Each structure stands twice: as structure tokens, then as C-alpha cells.
Amino acid sequence: MDLLDIARWQFGITTVYHFLMVPLTIGLAVLVAGMQTAWYRTGKRRYLKMTKFWGKLLLINFAMGVVTGIVQEFQFGMAWSAYSRFVGDVFGAPLAMEGLMAFFVESTFLGLWIFGWDRLSKGVHLACAWAFSLATVLSAYFILAANSWMQHPVGIELIDGRPRLTSISALLTNNTVLAALPHTVFGCFAVAGSFLIGIAAWQIARHHRDSSPDDEDRRAWHASLRLGAWVAVVAFAGLAISGDVQGKLMFQQQPMKMASAEALCHSEAPASFSIFAIGDVRQPNCEDVKSFTVPYVLSYLANGDLTSEVKGVQALVPEYQARYGTHYPDDPRLGPYAGQPIDYVPNLPVTYWGFRFMIGFGALAALGAVLVLWLTRRGRFPAGRFWAPLAVLSIALPFLGNIAGWVFTEMGRQPFVVVPNPDPSGVDGVWMYTASAVSAGVTPGELLTSVITLTVLYGVLAVVEIFLIVRYVRGGFAGVLPSEPPEGEKNEEALSFAY
Structure with missing residues (x-):
């Protein structure tokens, strides 16, 4: 592998691993704040148990997310220094906002929440929970604003070959981020919902299957199970709606990505949506591919009607070549890519199947959640011996859907790391090829050593x-809340929730 391939593997490994922590933290933080709100309003002990149990798991995941996120800065500086210089004047503002406004708020109020049990009033302590949980969403917003600029650059001018930010409001209100944020947040809730379903189902099956429906612990686990199922169902509905909005934007802003997502090699009017394909989708002529399709659906997904034309890969390639050139610049810093022809077609198998895995895993998780709601109505719990293990395994489904979606998003924009804005009102010349973004002063051996080291480190962190x-x-x-003391005795548990 050359330097670019190794750098891309490092980015993929570190980013995908870090993103395993992010959606669970965001979704679970809001749910834990909701559980504490229920305890605050009702005083029922089962809601306190739910708050402390799920809050403990939230803290473990948050801590690991912080550790894995630090590596992102290291690998950008080491493997992608040219990219960092190119986007630095734009990304400085949103990343500073994320660090100072969002992550600072997260850390501060999380600390108050951890150590504030029995030290703060219930109302103030609850406010800390909501401040922390909403700050996680705000943090995601600023990160997505930076990522969305890479997908659709706005609010800048080109000076000496580098973009300079001229409007922070344009960057923060980019229509790409306004579509990506709800889609991402709904994905986070899908992850958190399935997490609640799997663990609560295992607890009931292992410890409370034969206990009375009035048993307090069973009722708390059952409430967690139902909450997770409702959250997962609503989240998938939100994903479908926000995904449709996001897809229509992608057809306008990155038509090659969406044509690749459908393995649409030839333009169609009306265009059909491909359910799955049999054959070799690696070739942009699709001569050896048999695709099973639903008529008219792709035209609707692209343009909101049933008859419009959707351009295929072969029609788009000449347009990209005419607009952005046929060859990479003859620059020695590009290494083996200097002066070579540019392939504007992303990896078709990855984009095509990544898009379907994203939808498929999400749909399976939603169907599982609907089944859970039916089987657990009126306090019931299924008697089958395989039900709980299947519920535990289902935790992986929304995680896999989120990963597939991000792999599709990032790899589908290749060969660009900053995609050009096709809008005529956009700034001309603002784009960056991935081959131009990699660090020139790092050797393949050094970078490979970094990849191996980080992979081993992440493996250890996964075990922990x-x-x-x-x-x-x-x-x-x-394990997180002692039993209630006998009447008249005081229960000393001020630090029972702290590490």
C-alpha cells in the first residue's frame, strides 16, 4: 500500500472506533436525564434506580469516548497535515466552539452531576443532567457543521489558494448540516434504544422472569425495556424522514455519490430504486450486474417526483472532468498520483452496499423494537429461551447501521476530501483531492507503525x-444503589455513584 492508502486506513479505523462511543453517549445522556426527570416529578424509587444504573453505563462510555477522541487530533496532524492547513482557517471557529462551549459545558455539568448526589438540591442536580445531555447534542452540531462544510463548502472566499471563513452564520446554517444533525441525532437515539432493550431483556430473563409483576426491580427493568423500544421506533421514523431530506440534498450537491449508491451506471427517466444487485458492481458500466428494482422510487428520492431523470455514473464522469479536470496536478507532493488521470467514481461496492446496510440494519432494529412492544404489553415478558439472547445481539444492529452510513458518506465523496460546491453561487476553486491532503513528510513505514500501534491500543480499550x-x-x-434502609435509619450513599 502507498502512503495515501495507509492514511485512509488509519482515519477509517480511528474514526469508526471513536464513533462507536459517540451515538451511545448522546442518546443515553438524554434518556438518563429523562429518567431523572421522572424520578424528580414522581418520587418513585424505580426511576431513581434506572437513572443511576443507566447513568453508570453512560459514564463508562463517555470516558472511553474522550480517550478515543483525543487520537483524532494526533492522526490529523500526523497523516493529514496538508488537509489540516487547507481547512484550518475554516474549521478553527466551529471546533473552538465545540471545545469551549460544548465540551467544557459537558465536562463541568457531568462532574457536578456525578458528585452532586445529596449535595445539590434535586432541581439543581436535575438541571445539571439536562445541561450535560443537551451539551452533547450541541457538541455534535459543531462537529457536524465542520464535516458538512467538507461535503458542501459555504461562507468562505478563496485567498492565495486557501479558503478563508467570511461568514460563521453561513457555515452554521449550511443546509447540509441542518439536514445531517437530525439524522445523526435520531441515529443516536436508535443506538440508545436498542442498548436499553438488550440489557433490560437480559436482566429480566436472568433474574426476574418468575418474579411478581409488582416486584420493584422487575417493574424498573420492564420500564427500561419499553422505553428503549419506543425510542427505537420513533428514532427509525425520524431517520426515514430526515434521511429523505438528506438524500435529496446529496443528489443536488454530490450527484456522483448518490449515483454510486444506486449503482446507477446509466441515466434513467423515470429512475428505479435498486433493492439489491447480483453481479460485479465494481465496474462503472454495470454490464455484469442484475439489479432488482422498485420503479419510480429513485426519481422521488432524488427530486420529489415520479418521472424526473436521474443521471448515472457514465453521464456524470464527463461533467466532472469538464468542471474539475481530467488529471491530478503535476505536483511532486502528490507522489505517485502526480499528473495521473483522476477517477471520479468512488468505490462502487462500498457505496452501494454501505447504503443498503445502513437502511437494512436500521429497519431490522425498528422491526425488533415493534416486536418488543407487542410481546411486553401489559407487563408481559416472552417465555422463549432464545428471546433474551436475541435481544442482546440486536444491540449491534443500530451500531452497524450508523457505521455503514458514515462509511458511505465519507467514501462516497472520493476522490475529494473537500467536495466542490456545484451551486453557481458557490466559490470557484474550493475543493481538495484526498491525494493532496495526505502529509508529505511521513513515510509509509512510519504511518504503518502508527496504524498498528493505534489498532492495538484501541483493541485494549475495547476489552476494558x-x-x-x-x-x-x-x-x-x-451495584449502583443500595437497598432501602430499615425505617428510621439513614442510608449513607452520597458517593455511591462516584468513581
């Missing part, structure tokens, strides 16, 4: 997180 999660899941409510 799984160990901690499993340990506290097995401990259940008793």
Missing part, C-alpha cells in the same frame, strides 16, 4: 470497556 460494561450490567441495580 466491555469488561466494565459487563461488570456493571451483571451488578444490576444493586
Whole structure:
């Protein structure tokens, strides 16, 4: 592999691993704040148990997310220094906002929440929970604003070959980020909902299957199970709606990505949506591919009607070549890519199947959540021995859907790392090829050593997180909240929730 391939592998490994932590933190933080609100308003002990148990798992995941996120800065500086210089004048503002306004608020109020039990009033403590949870969403917004600029650059001018930010409001109100934010947040809730379903189902099956429906712990687990199922169902509906909005924008802003997502090699009017394909989708002529399609659907997804034309890969390639050139610049910093022809077609198998895995895993998780709601109505719990293990395994479905969606988003924009704005009102010349973004002063051997080291490190961190999660899941409510003391005695548990 050359330097660019190794750099892309490093970015993919570190980013996908970090993103395993992010959606669970965002979704679970809001749900935990909601559980604490229920306890604050009703005073029922089962909601306190839910708050402390799920809050403990949230803290473990948050801590691991912080550790894995730090590596992102390291790998950008090491492997992508040219990219960092190119986008630095634009990304400085949103990333500073994320660090100072969002992450600072997260850390501060999370600390108050951890150590504020029995030290702060219930109302103030609850406010800390909501401040922390909403700050996680705000943090995601600023990061997505930066990522969306790479997908659709706005609010800048080109000076000496580099973009300079001229309007922070344009960057923060980019229609790409306004579409990406709800889609991402709904994905986070889908992850958190399935997480609640799997763990609560395991707890009931293992410890409370034969207990009375009035048993407090069983009722708390059942409430967690139902909450997770409702959240997952609503989240998938939100994903479908926001995904449709996001898809229509992508057809306008990155038509090659969406044509590749459908393996649409030839233009069609009306265009059909491909359910799945049989054959070799690696070639942009699609001569060896048999695709099973639904008529008219792709035209609607692209343009909101049933008859419009959707351009295919072969029609788009000449347009890209005419607008952005046929060859890479003859620049020695591009290494083996200097002066070579540019392939504007992204990896078709990855974009095509990544798009379908994203939808498929999400749909399976939603169907599972609907089944859970039916089987657990009126306090019931299924008697089958395989039901709980399947519920635990279903935790992986929205995680896999989120990963597939981000792989599709990032790889589908190749060969660009900053995609040109096709709008005539956009700034001409603002784009960057991925081959131009990699660091020129790093050798393939050095970068390969970095990839191996980080992969091993992440493997160790994965073992640590799984160990901690499993340990506290097995401990259940008793592991985070002592039993109620006999009447008249005081229960000293001020630091029971702190590490």
C-alpha cells in the first residue's frame, strides 16, 4: 500500500472506533436525564434506580469516548497535515466552539452531576443532567457543521489558494448540516434504544422472569425495556424522514455519490430504486450486474417526483472532468498520483452496499423494537429461551447501521476530501483531492507503525470497556444503589455513584 492508502486506513479505523462511543453517549445522556426527570416529578424509587444504573453505563462510555477522541487530533496532524492547513482557517471557529462551549459545558455539568448526589438540591442536580445531555447534542452540531462544510463548502472566499471563513452564520446554517444533525441525532437515539432493550431483556430473563409483576426491580427493568423500544421506533421514523431530506440534498450537491449508491451506471427517466444487485458492481458500466428494482422510487428520492431523470455514473464522469479536470496536478507532493488521470467514481461496492446496510440494519432494529412492544404489553415478558439472547445481539444492529452510513458518506465523496460546491453561487476553486491532503513528510513505514500501534491500543480499550460494561450490567441495580434502609435509619450513599 502507498502512503495515501495507509492514511485512509488509519482515519477509517480511528474514526469508526471513536464513533462507536459517540451515538451511545448522546442518546443515553438524554434518556438518563429523562429518567431523572421522572424520578424528580414522581418520587418513585424505580426511576431513581434506572437513572443511576443507566447513568453508570453512560459514564463508562463517555470516558472511553474522550480517550478515543483525543487520537483524532494526533492522526490529523500526523497523516493529514496538508488537509489540516487547507481547512484550518475554516474549521478553527466551529471546533473552538465545540471545545469551549460544548465540551467544557459537558465536562463541568457531568462532574457536578456525578458528585452532586445529596449535595445539590434535586432541581439543581436535575438541571445539571439536562445541561450535560443537551451539551452533547450541541457538541455534535459543531462537529457536524465542520464535516458538512467538507461535503458542501459555504461562507468562505478563496485567498492565495486557501479558503478563508467570511461568514460563521453561513457555515452554521449550511443546509447540509441542518439536514445531517437530525439524522445523526435520531441515529443516536436508535443506538440508545436498542442498548436499553438488550440489557433490560437480559436482566429480566436472568433474574426476574418468575418474579411478581409488582416486584420493584422487575417493574424498573420492564420500564427500561419499553422505553428503549419506543425510542427505537420513533428514532427509525425520524431517520426515514430526515434521511429523505438528506438524500435529496446529496443528489443536488454530490450527484456522483448518490449515483454510486444506486449503482446507477446509466441515466434513467423515470429512475428505479435498486433493492439489491447480483453481479460485479465494481465496474462503472454495470454490464455484469442484475439489479432488482422498485420503479419510480429513485426519481422521488432524488427530486420529489415520479418521472424526473436521474443521471448515472457514465453521464456524470464527463461533467466532472469538464468542471474539475481530467488529471491530478503535476505536483511532486502528490507522489505517485502526480499528473495521473483522476477517477471520479468512488468505490462502487462500498457505496452501494454501505447504503443498503445502513437502511437494512436500521429497519431490522425498528422491526425488533415493534416486536418488543407487542410481546411486553401489559407487563408481559416472552417465555422463549432464545428471546433474551436475541435481544442482546440486536444491540449491534443500530451500531452497524450508523457505521455503514458514515462509511458511505465519507467514501462516497472520493476522490475529494473537500467536495466542490456545484451551486453557481458557490466559490470557484474550493475543493481538495484526498491525494493532496495526505502529509508529505511521513513515510509509509512510519504511518504503518502508527496504524498498528493505534489498532492495538484501541483493541485494549475495547476489552476494558466491555469488561466494565459487563461488570456493571451483571451488578444490576444493586451495584449502583443500595437497598432501602430499615425505617428510621439513614442510608449513607452520597458517593455511591462516584468513581
